[in-house]
Amino acid sequence: MLESIILVNLAICFIFGTILLNRxxxxxxxxxxxxxxxxxxxxxxxxxTLNMMPLVSAADSDDDGVDDANDECPDTVANDDWTVAxxxxxxxxxxxxxxxxxxxxxxxxxxxxxxxxECSVTLSYDTTYMIITTPGIANHDMEGGPGGEINSQDYSWxxxxxxxxxxxxxx
Numbered sequence: 001m002l003e004s005i006i007l008v009n010l011a012i013c014f015i016f017g018t019i020l021l022n023r024x025x026x027x028x029x030x031x032x033x034x035x036x037x038x039x040x041x042x043x044x045x046x047x048x049t050l051n052m053m054p055l056v057s058a059a060d061s062d063d064d065g066v067d068d069a070n071d072e073c074p075d076t077v078a079n080d081d082w083t084v085a086x087x088x089x090x091x092x093x094x095x096x097x098x099x100x101x102x103x104x105x106x107x108x109x110x111x112x113x114x115x116x117x118e119c120s121v122t123l124s125y126d127t128t129y130m131i132i133t134t135p136g137i138a139n140h141d142m143e144g145g146p147g148g149e150i151n152s153q154d155y156s157w158x159x160x161x162x163x164x165x166x167x168x169x170x171x
Contacts, residue, residue: 064088073127089125091161099123100139109141113149129158 059068064076064084071088082090101119108119119139124131135152142150
């Protein structure tokens with residue numbers, strides 16, 4: 001993206017420079033005789049200044065691949081066994097390939113009610129937890145049975161990214 005901006009600005013500089021050096025274009029009818037060269041020189045200077053200004057690329061102070069402006073976990077460091085999510089928070093890499101119905105889900109048929117539902121799972125992360133959100137629909141056609149048709153629900157679970165053994169908990 002940054003390279004495209006620079007190339008466009010250089011093209012504009014080339015066009016304005018060509019117009020300034022080649023007096024074939026008579027812009028005096030538009031701007032007046034005294035402002036012909038001044039106007040084009042001003043436009044050339046503006047276009048050239050955009051190229052010479054330090055174009056600030058997005059800062060990523062923790063080198064996790066997520067811009068600081070979008071980084072919800074600013075101290076995340078990419079490790080071998082951890083993946084960095086779009087929000088800058090990291091999670092164990094083994095979780096990448098264990099979920100079905102990620103990214104758009106699968107349409108499944110409810111054989112009881114003859115309507116379609118969508119199997120989908122959405123994962124999000126913060127510094128401590130992985131949040132799993134799903135409508136509770138399986139990834140295959142199914143029948144609701146005598147209880148009626150199957151309807152989607154809103155389920156959400158929070159799982160600790162790094163579980164801690166609580167020795168006081170004795171279920």
